[in-house]
Amino acid sequence: MPQNANGNEVIPSARRLIKSLRDMGYDFASAVADLVDNSIEAGASLVAIDVEFDGDDSWVRIADS
Incomplete structure (x- = not known):
């Protein structure tokens, strides 16, 4: 995960990326x-x-093996 200048983990905003x-x-x-x-x-x-459709808590997971 990316880290900020203080060494804290920064979780990217999926909404902003999309x-x-x-x-x-x-x-x-x-x-x-x-x-x-x-x-x-x-x-x-x-x-x-x-896929889980649940309003703002919706998510998609894609996994391979």
Whole structure:
């Protein structure tokens, strides 16, 4: 994880990152497709995509093996 000048862990803002990527024309579906493509190219035999829709507490997990 990134650290600030005081050595404290800084957790990046996912919301800010997503907005920045969207402003550049990079959408969520493209990001997921890129991650799956990367997994396949790296030789993954399984790519699992888990999604939880819960308002502001929604999340997506993409894992490969």
